[in-house]
Amino acid sequence: MNSAQPFFDFTSVWSSMPILLKGFAIAMACATVAIIIAILLGLIVALMRLSRVKILRWIAFIYTQFFRGIPLYVLIIWVYFGLAIAAGVNLPAIPAGIITLALLNSGYLSETFRSGILAVNKGQIEAGMALGLSRRNVMLHIVLPQAFRVIIPPLGNQYVDAIKDTAILSIIGVPELMRESKALANLYYRPFEFYTFAGLLYLFAVLVVSRGVSVLEKKLSAHSAQTTVIIDVLN
Amino acid sequence: MNSYKFDWAVIDKYLPELLKGLWITLEVSLVGMAIALIFGLLLAMGRLSPLRLTRSVANGITQVFRSIPLFVMLFWVYYGLSLKFHVLFTEFQAGALALGITGGAYMAEVFRGGLLAVDPGQREAAMAMGISKSTTFFHVIFPQALRVVVPPSVNVYVGLLKGATIVSVIGVSDMIYVAQYVSLQTFTPFELYSVAGIVFVALTVSISGFAWMLERRLGRGRSE
Amino acid sequence: MSSPVSAPDALAPDFLKLVGVSKTFGNHRVLDKIDLAVSEGEVLVIIGPSGSGKSTLLRCINFIAAPDEGEVIFQGHSWKAMSSKYNFLANRKYEQKLTVLRSEIGMVFQNFNVFPHMTAAQNVMLGLTKVRKQSKDNARKAAVEALSQVGLAEKVDQYPEKLSGGQKQRVAIARALALQPKVMLFDEATSSLDPELVNGILEEIRRLAKAGMTMVVVTHEMNFAFQVAHRIVFMDQGRIVEIGTPDQIRKTTEPRTRSFLSAILN
Numbered sequence: 001m002n003s004a005q006p007f008f009d010f011t012s013v014w015s016s017m018p019i020l021l022k023g024f025a026i027a028m029a030c031a032t033v034a035i036i037i038a039i040l041l042g043l044i045v046a047l048m049r050l051s052r053v054k055i056l057r058w059i060a061f062i063y064t065q066f067f068r069g070i071p072l073y074v075l076i077i078w079v080y081f082g083l084a085i086a087a088g089v090n091l092p093a094i095p096a097g098i099i100t101l102a103l104l105n106s107g108y109l110s111e112t113f114r115s116g117i118l119a120v121n122k123g124q125i126e127a128g129m130a131l132g133l134s135r136r137n138v139m140l141h142i143v144l145p146q147a148f149r150v151i152i153p154p155l156g157n158q159y160v161d162a163i164k165d166t167a168i169l170s171i172i173g174v175p176e177l178m179r180e181s182k183a184l185a186n187l188y189y190r191p192f193e194f195y196t197f198a199g200l201l202y203l204f205a206v207l208v209v210s211r212g213v214s215v216l217e218k219k220l221s222a223h224s225a226q227t228t229v230i231i232d233v234l235n
Numbered sequence: 236m237n238s239y240k241f242d243w244a245v246i247d248k249y250l251p252e253l254l255k256g257l258w259i260t261l262e263v264s265l266v267g268m269a270i271a272l273i274f275g276l277l278l279a280m281g282r283l284s285p286l287r288l289t290r291s292v293a294n295g296i297t298q299v300f301r302s303i304p305l306f307v308m309l310f311w312v313y314y315g316l317s318l319k320f321h322v323l324f325t326e327f328q329a330g331a332l333a334l335g336i337t338g339g340a341y342m343a344e345v346f347r348g349g350l351l352a353v354d355p356g357q358r359e360a361a362m363a364m365g366i367s368k369s370t371t372f373f374h375v376i377f378p379q380a381l382r383v384v385v386p387p388s389v390n391v392y393v394g395l396l397k398g399a400t401i402v403s404v405i406g407v408s409d410m411i412y413v414a415q416y417v418s419l420q421t422f423t424p425f426e427l428y429s430v431a432g433i434v435f436v437a438l439t440v441s442i443s444g445f446a447w448m449l450e451r452r453l454g455r456g457r458s459e
Numbered sequence: 460m461s462s463p464v465s466a467p468d469a470l471a472p473d474f475l476k477l478v479g480v481s482k483t484f485g486n487h488r489v490l491d492k493i494d495l496a497v498s499e500g501e502v503l504v505i506i507g508p509s510g511s512g513k514s515t516l517l518r519c520i521n522f523i524a525a526p527d528e529g530e531v532i533f534q535g536h537s538w539k540a541m542s543s544k545y546n547f548l549a550n551r552k553y554e555q556k557l558t559v560l561r562s563e564i565g566m567v568f569q570n571f572n573v574f575p576h577m578t579a580a581q582n583v584m585l586g587l588t589k590v591r592k593q594s595k596d597n598a599r600k601a602a603v604e605a606l607s608q609v610g611l612a613e614k615v616d617q618y619p620e621k622l623s624g625g626q627k628q629r630v631a632i633a634r635a636l637a638l639q640p641k642v643m644l645f646d647e648a649t650s651s652l653d654p655e656l657v658n659g660i661l662e663e664i665r666r667l668a669k670a671g672m673t674m675v676v677v678t679h680e681m682n683f684a685f686q687v688a689h690r691i692v693f694m695d696q697g698r699i700v701e702i703g704t705p706d707q708i709r710k711t712t713e714p715r716t717r718s719f720l721s722a723i724l725n
Contacts, residue, residue, distance in 0.1 A: 002352065002619070022703075031373075052524060052550075059342055065440050066436055067440075068443075069435065069436040069438075069439040070434055070442040071397035071398070071400040071401075071439075073400045073411065074400050074411065074431055074432050075432065077411070077415075078425075078428040078431075079491060081418075081424045081427060081428065082424045082425040082427075082428035083425065085239060085424055086239045086241070086424075086425035088239060106451055119527045121570075123572040124569050125433055125516070126568065126571035127566075127573075127574035127631070128564070128574075128585075129562055130521055130523060130564070130568075130635070131561065131634070131635070131642075132558040132559070132560075132561040132563075132586065132590040132638070133585070133586065133589055134554075134558055135554060137589050141589065142574055142585075146574075151544065155625060163300070164303075165304070167306040167307050168304075168306050170306075178307060179308060181307075181310075182310065185310075191310065191311075191314035191315045191318055192314075192319040193312070194316060195314065195315045196311065196315065198307050199299075199307050199311060202307060204302060206302035225380075229430075
């Protein structure tokens with residue numbers, strides 16, 4: 001290292017800011033799209049696991065176990081370098097990355113949804129049935145809205161994990177924050193500065209999301225299920 | 236049309252190399268976990284310290300290291316730290332250290348939860364008998380906290396094991412590295428990665444299952 | 460003690476009838492071949508020790524807990540136990556039909572089970588819009604009307620967490636009554652209430668009895684039971700031990716009924 005240079009030198013980081021921020025935006029976009037798809041998939045799988053049909057329960061169980069068990073890195077190279085090549089599909093990096101992230105997160109979210117749904121007091125379901133509501137309407141208007149409140153914190157955590165996981169998408173060439181940081185770190189020969197800055201950006205994203213989640217949680221609990229739960233426990 | 240030729244025989248041929256790679260993944264993750272346990276316990280004790288400054292620092296470190304992706308941490312340690320401070324980590328050391336730092340932040344949370352889960356009446360009861368602070372911690376609080384701590388610790392380990400798969404990117408010759416290397420010669424990535432995936436799913440699912448069992452076992456003893 | 464509300468003149472047979480209804484949870488037979496007929500306009504009170512199957516019996520009437528055996532006959536239509544555990548499609552179809560039965564039978568629960576994420580009015584409107592297919596405007600009008608009937612005109616737009624236990628139970632009663640059910644089931648409707656709120660809810664039930672509503676009431680409030688009931692059913696261990704008018708039950712010689720009554724009245 002040239003001794004004339006300062007020990008910490010972030011000038012190259014500042015000058016590369018537009019590229020880094022664009023990478024950051026791409027990372028956030030990938031995580032957000034992936035988590036939205038994961039929510040839908042996870043909900044379907046959770047309902048399958050709670051179904052009265054044994055085969056559906058089994059399929060959902062295996063799905064959950066598989067995607068919760070497989071490391072993202074292994075899944076992504078399997079999808080991008082294994083499956084795509086074997087099937088002869090030329091999958092672009094960004095969709096491949098988003099699909100992989102979505103599948104992985106849907107495994108975790110299905111568990112979250114399932115426990116959220118099971119946490120809804122059984123009396124609520126009985127009351128809905130007693131009114132003559134169909135199973136669908138009971139689920140839609142009574143169970144899911146209440147499960148949603150319980151689910152918000154773990155859902156927020158999952159979103160945070162998805163944001164952090166986008167760093168691995170650099171492996172398949174998604175031009176997100178980590179990929180750009182790697183390229184720039186090599187270019188300027190300043191890995192410490194670039195990776196530190198990348199770390200700080202991820203930290204920033206995580207803090208903002210966590211804060212947003214706790215605000216949302218407070219807002220929703222303004223008229224929460226808590227009082228009823230406490231009464232039920234006391235009885 | 237697709238011209239990919241499936242060749243599962245390649246698995247048979249390279250199985251010893253793949254398993255050797257798997258063993259390296261296990262080693263990295265176990266060393267990482269050992270670091271995480273020590274680092275995590277220190278952080279947890281810092282977070283429960285009566286000193287406000289210690290608390291804030293420990294809280295800050297936990298938050299930062301939990302928020303940085305393991306992948307970034309790995310590059311930060313291997314390229315960033317080693318270049319900046321002229322410490323030459325081997326790939327294996329860098330991998331274990333990155334796992335240890337990230338895992339430590341998660342373990343801090345686990346340990347803190349475990350220590351807080353012990354009924355404050357236990358401490359009071361010990362104090363009332365005139366037992367010293369350190370004896371109270373090691374003989375009363377810690378054994379009880381351990382029960383709460385073990386199952387989530389196993390889950391943290393599963394996370395580290397899954398995270399450990401990325402060490403191949405800095406050149407640790409783990410299972411994925413072997414799979415990549417072999418597939419360059421044989422052009423059978425699908426077969427190799429499929430086997431790697433199945434092995435990892437089997438491994439993590441069984442360890443998670445073990446944690447689940449442990450949780451039920453230990454949970455039963457708690458009310459005794 | 461005041462005399463019971465006058466019994467209806469013409470007891471229409473087969474208004475609501477249970478024939479051989481049984482229910483098993485695991486190895487425990489909660490209901491064992493229950494036969495019971497309720498006439499239109501009758502107030503039937505079920506008493507018995509906890510775990511005797513009273514609540515399950517109520518739940519079998521509207522199939523919230525589907526009976527394993529037997530049938531429920533309501534207004535001449537027979538409702539049977541689910542066809543087969545394994546025939547998913549058939550069960551689903553039957554489940555759809557059951558909503559018809561349920562919407563004709565109102566139910567009030569021990570733990571209120573008001574929907575915490577909906578205001579009082581929304582609680583009442585849900586059944587009106589989704590089951591009776593009313594427009595939102597009409598449902599809202601009917602909900603306000605139903606809530607006013609139970610003395611909650613001021614609380615229409617409150618969320619349940621802002622309401623007392625008694626008020627929550629009133630919301631639950633209004634919610635059931637808004638659908639204009641032919642029968643009301645009360646499952647220990649006052650057991651979760653603070654003592655000072657119990658009478659208010661009992662008064663609501665009494666008001667319904669006077670209006671001629673057919674009701675099956677499970678309760679531990681013995682004085683109330685003897686006042687309001689046309690007939691009292693004493694249950695023990697999943698079976699009906701005895702049915703009779705309040706006077707007959709009070710003077711019963713059946714040993715189990717007597718020991719239950721003496722334990723609870725003293």
